[in-house]
Amino acid sequence: MFTIIxxxxxxxxxxxIGLAILLLLIGAVILSFFSPYPxxxxxxxxxxxxxxxEFWFGTTSRGQDNFWQLVIALRNTFAxxxxxxxLSRILSLVVGLTAGYAGGxxxxxxxxxxDSIMVIPHFPILVLFYFVLKDEMxxxxxxxxxxxxxxxxxxxxxxxxxxxxxxxxxxxxxxxSGMSMRKILVEEHLPYVMPIVFATTMNNMIxxxxxxxxxxxxxxxxxxTPTMGQIIYxxxxxxxxxxxxxxxxxxxxVAIIVLFIGLFLLSxxxxxxxxxxxxxxxxxx
Amino acid sequence: xxxxxxxxxxxxxxxxxxVVERLKAYYTTKAFGIxxxxxxxxxxxxxxxKGEIYGIAGESSSGKTSLIKTIxxxxxxxxxxxxxxxxxxxxxxxxxxxxxKPDKLxxxxxxxxxxxxxxxxxxxxxxxxxxxxxxxFAFAHMxxxxxxxxxxxxxxxxxxxxxxxxxxxxPHQLSGGMRQRxxxxxATVCTPEFIVADEPTTALxxxxxxxxxxxxxxxxxxxxxxxxxxxxxxSVHATVxxxxxxxxxxxxxxxxxxxxxFRGARHPYTQHLVASLPxxxxxxxxxxxxxxxxSLAEPxxxxxxxxxxxxxxxxxxxxxxxxxNLTPRHRVACFAVSGATP
Amino acid sequence: MSLILDIDHVGKxxxxxxxxxxxSVEAVKDISLQIEAGKPEILSVVGESGSGKSTLAxxxxxxxxxxxxxxxxxxxxxxxxxxSAARRAFMAKVQPVLQNPFEAFNPLKRVDRYxxxxxxxxxxxxxxxxxxxxxxxxxxxxxxxxxxLAEVRGRFPHELSGGQLQRTAIARALIxxxxxxxxxxxxxxxxxxxxxxxxxxxxxLRDRLGLSIIYITHDLATAYYISDRIIIMKKGEVVERGNxxxxxxxxxxxxxxxxxxxxxxxxxx
Numbered sequence: 001m002f003t004i005i006x007x008x009x010x011x012x013x014x015x016x017i018g019l020a021i022l023l024l025l026i027g028a029v030i031l032s033f034f035s036p037y038p039x040x041x042x043x044x045x046x047x048x049x050x051x052x053x054e055f056w057f058g059t060t061s062r063g064q065d066n067f068w069q070l071v072i073a074l075r076n077t078f079a080x081x082x083x084x085x086x087l088s089r090i091l092s093l094v095v096g097l098t099a100g101y102a103g104g105x106x107x108x109x110x111x112x113x114x115d116s117i118m119v120i121p122h123f124p125i126l127v128l129f130y131f132v133l134k135d136e137m138x139x140x141x142x143x144x145x146x147x148x149x150x151x152x153x154x155x156x157x158x159x160x161x162x163x164x165x166x167x168x169x170x171x172x173x174x175x176x177s178g179m180s181m182r183k184i185l186v187e188e189h190l191p192y193v194m195p196i197v198f199a200t201t202m203n204n205m206i207x208x209x210x211x212x213x214x215x216x217x218x219x220x221x222x223x224x225t226p227t228m229g230q231i232i233y234x235x236x237x238x239x240x241x242x243x244x245x246x247x248x249x250x251x252x253x254v255a256i257i258v259l260f261i262g263l264f265l266l267s268x269x270x271x272x273x274x275x276x277x278x279x280x281x282x283x284x285x
Numbered sequence: 286x287x288x289x290x291x292x293x294x295x296x297x298x299x300x301x302x303x304v305v306e307r308l309k310a311y312y313t314t315k316a317f318g319i320x321x322x323x324x325x326x327x328x329x330x331x332x333x334x335k336g337e338i339y340g341i342a343g344e345s346s347s348g349k350t351s352l353i354k355t356i357x358x359x360x361x362x363x364x365x366x367x368x369x370x371x372x373x374x375x376x377x378x379x380x381x382x383x384x385x386k387p388d389k390l391x392x393x394x395x396x397x398x399x400x401x402x403x404x405x406x407x408x409x410x411x412x413x414x415x416x417x418x419x420x421x422f423a424f425a426h427m428x429x430x431x432x433x434x435x436x437x438x439x440x441x442x443x444x445x446x447x448x449x450x451x452x453x454x455x456p457h458q459l460s461g462g463m464r465q466r467x468x469x470x471x472a473t474v475c476t477p478e479f480i481v482a483d484e485p486t487t488a489l490x491x492x493x494x495x496x497x498x499x500x501x502x503x504x505x506x507x508x509x510x511x512x513x514x515x516x517x518x519x520s521v522h523a524t525v526x527x528x529x530x531x532x533x534x535x536x537x538x539x540x541x542x543x544x545x546x547f548r549g550a551r552h553p554y555t556q557h558l559v560a561s562l563p564x565x566x567x568x569x570x571x572x573x574x575x576x577x578x579x580s581l582a583e584p585x586x587x588x589x590x591x592x593x594x595x596x597x598x599x600x601x602x603x604x605x606x607x608x609x610n611l612t613p614r615h616r617v618a619c620f621a622v623s624g625a626t627p
Numbered sequence: 628m629s630l631i632l633d634i635d636h637v638g639k640x641x642x643x644x645x646x647x648x649x650x651s652v653e654a655v656k657d658i659s660l661q662i663e664a665g666k667p668e669i670l671s672v673v674g675e676s677g678s679g680k681s682t683l684a685x686x687x688x689x690x691x692x693x694x695x696x697x698x699x700x701x702x703x704x705x706x707x708x709x710x711s712a713a714r715r716a717f718m719a720k721v722q723p724v725l726q727n728p729f730e731a732f733n734p735l736k737r738v739d740r741y742x743x744x745x746x747x748x749x750x751x752x753x754x755x756x757x758x759x760x761x762x763x764x765x766x767x768x769x770x771x772x773x774x775x776l777a778e779v780r781g782r783f784p785h786e787l788s789g790g791q792l793q794r795t796a797i798a799r800a801l802i803x804x805x806x807x808x809x810x811x812x813x814x815x816x817x818x819x820x821x822x823x824x825x826x827x828x829x830x831x832l833r834d835r836l837g838l839s840i841i842y843i844t845h846d847l848a849t850a851y852y853i854s855d856r857i858i859i860m861k862k863g864e865v866v867e868r869g870n871x872x873x874x875x876x877x878x879x880x881x882x883x884x885x886x887x888x889x890x891x892x893x894x895x896x
Contacts, residue, residue, distance in 0.1 A: 169730040172690075176718055177741045177799065178748025191735050280734055280785070344818040345789070461676070490675035490845065495889045517819055520891035547894065554820075561823050562893040563852035565875050571852065573823040577788030 008273060018265030025259055029078060032071035037064065039072050040224045051247050058247040061238040070251050073226040074259070077209055080143060080227065084208040085201045087147035093197065096155040097185045100162025118152035122211065125149070130220040138222050146208050154200040158193050165189045195271045202267040206260060228252045300374040302479050302511040303333040303356070308369035310355040323581045325351035325364065327535040330608070338505060338512040340526030342519060344578055348535035349515050350403070353481050356513065357400050358382045358390055373398065375478050396426045399477040401469055403484045408468055409456040415467060416452040423474045441474050444507065445500055462493030466500055473504050480504070481513045486521060498525055519562055523547055528614070531555050534579050534589040537608065541615040551611060551622045553594050588620070596621040630699070631806050631839060632687065634660040637696035639682050654682040656863040657696070662807065667837040669829060671850040671871060674860035680843050684811050687841065688723055719749050722800035724810035728792035728817065732784040738792070739780050742768070742799050749803035768798040771836070772828060790821030797828065801836070808840045814849065826853050847890050851875045859883050
């Protein structure tokens with residue numbers, strides 16, 4: 001494992017930069033556990049102070065230290081994006097691989113469900129859920145709802161790879177070796193599907209975090225837990241940009257951009273590394 | 286069948302159409318810290334006379350496809366020429382392929398030099414009628430006005446026993462064999478002097494193969510072109526080629542006129558190859574060679590065949606046997622045959 | 628006379644096209660064929676592309692079901708095999724050898740994996756087999772094809788030659804102790820210098836293990852060399868059948884004659 005990472009760092013500049021950014025962000029996340037101020041407390045420091053030696057990112061109009069707010073928010077947003085990505089990947093893989101391999105009626109039923117979910121407009125549905133659930137709309141609910149919405153497009157991608165794999169001779173040989181469908185899907189086909197999974201994880205995280213930010217900015221999420229969107233929400237509600245408190249908005253925006261660049265670089269460089277053709281080249285075939 | 290085999294005498298005493306000298310072409314790959322040099326073409330020299338069909342025989346991963354790609358100049362990184370020259374002589378003019386500027390090379394291609402690729406039947410654009418492929422490939426090279434051009438094309442098709450109606454068809458409407466023959470007609474419509482054919486009849490049924498080979502012979506007779514005919518199928522060489530060169534692991538190991546090669550091969554690999562092929566009417570036991578064809582990335586030292594050779598001597602693993610002339614038209618690269626002193 | 632394989636007036640029609648324009652293609656038309664138990668043989672199925680020979684093979688292996696007629700294996704109709712236990716019992720008796728040895732193994736996985744999996748899955752009759760029993764079974768199969776476990780253990784497909792890979796594939800097919808091998812163009816992708824060893828191996832397996840082999844090919848010369856019986860197919864029908872040498876030395880049907888005449892010989896008269 002470590003030799004792989006060492007190789008990647010040495011030969012792939014994108015991976016090195018992406019890893020550096022990620023480590024930086026993880027460092028920030030760890031730091032957030034040492035925050036001197038509880039997340040939801042307000043007016044703990046002088047408000048509206050610009051960035052200086054004492055308050056690196058300045059303070060907000062609500063009297064919170066912007067730096068600590070940011071790292072806590074980073075932790076929450078990161079956890080959120082990862083949770084949604086993880087759950088929805090599992091759904092995409094299960095549905096995509098099974099539909100592609102089994103074919104026939106199983107495929108038709110699964111794809112009917114898949115396509116029905118794919119056409120649901122995400123944002124209006126989320127707003128609807130908010131108005132129906134109101135107070136019960138907490139982060140766990142949001143994670144579950146977004147996971148349930150975000151798997152369908154990628155399931156189709158995985159299915160098309162699974163369909164082509166099914167016709168390859170080694171699948172026939174695996175069947176005649178007595179391997180069960182589950183074993184074939186997980187051990188034979190999954191390695192071919194992994195590059196797509198990685199690429200779509202990236203997209204999925206952008207999408208889910210983007211959704212979260214949109215909802216938070218509009219005030220549709222739990223206001224007590226700071227996330228990137230939350231910071232922007234509070235900044236807007238205190239008219240930060242107009243008041244000249246630009247650091248309150250700039251910090252989360254820059255952090256999000258850096259986060260995405262880091263994830264993107266990692267995802268692209270790892271994709272190239274685990275792509276079956278590139279693996280075969282390295283093995284020497 | 287054999288009586289109608291091609292036994293014409295190539296025109297001698299004129300410039301050979303192709304001269305390859307000490308050609309070396311390697312694939313150099315660098316990925317994640319692993320550097321690899323695959324020696325696909327390692328010091329090959331040969332000449333093809335005007336009007337001659339020169340067959341190149343070799344197994345998979347022998348480097349023969351890389352060899353012809355290098356000869357026609359159709360190489361791209363990571364394949365690159367390390368050493369040697371490739372020279373064509375067309376109409377009194379000599380062209381060193383790797384010295385030409387790209388536009389000059391373009392001008393030669395298709396007009397003088399034509400390349401029928403492996404799997405050619407899939408080269409035709411599936412969503413356009415065949416006439417468009419003819420237009421795209423050949424019109425610019427021939428410098429004729431539209432009406433004369435299409436007349437010539439139809440003429441050419443008729444001479445090759447193809448119905449000019451194929452021009453209006455889509456590729457999928459024709460059978461595999463018809464597509465292959467159409468592609469060959471396409472490659473030869475500019476009456477090139479040198480045609481390279483890479484496995485033109487592999488993947489074709491036996492009966493269709495016979496028709497395609499007949500077509501190639503007709504072309505050879507009409508145009509007087511020289512051919513470089515690559516296939517692993519020795520039976521095809523026996524039927525079509527005038528001379529055959531055997532490629533093993535990136536090197537030429539034997540070269541002779543077809544009758545000599547099949548009746549009196551001297552290199553142990555060629556001998557084994559010819560003897561191991563089954564024939565209808567013959568039930569004697571056939572054996573195959575021990576071992577396996579070597580990897581071009583890490584070939585054996587010295588003579589690349591020595592691990593599998595029944596005549597291997599000490600010197601074979603240390604030095605590369607040079608191509609020596611047993612007769613003016615029969616060359617072999619083997620210490621045992623050429624009588625090297627160990 | 629008990630039959631291992633009874634192909635009884637089998638036909639297969641494929642439907643192509645969508646809702647508005649359907650076309651039916653008769654890949655196989657009314658074919659009957661038997662292979663007797665106790666008389667191991669190599670039966671060649673020879674034909675050009677579009678002759679239906681691969682469709683016939685798929686039906687024998689149970690990968691496709693006939694649209695008319697029945698395929699009976701050891702008296703059991705292949706179409707009636709539904710449960711996974713029944714399927715496994717069937718697969719233990721009929722095994723395929725595929726055309727492209729490099730594609731028959733997952734390039735990302737080691738080759739011995741399929742050998743061990745086959746052994747583990749088909750030795751369940753006496754309960755779960757131990758690691759040692761599995762290795763012995765695999766080794767025995769490899770020895771039959773002229774390889775050893777040491778040679779293939781831990782290897783990836785690209786580390787072996789076409790000939791070695793195809794032998795490994797054959798060894799894998801031998802592990803369940805099958806009665807019938809269905810080999811679809813097993814040597815067309817193997818280098819000429821290694822080809823005959825595989826063809827000779829088929830003959831040896833027939834003689835040593837009493838195995839019957841259906842050998843599908845378009846290469847008349849190897850069919851002549853190794854088979855006992857031959858059937859020649861054209862457009863889904865059998866045009867000629869009989870003893871291999873007799874048919875190919877002296878073909879009667881015009882198509883067989885045309886086929887034989889079109890074959891090139893590696894010979895210089």
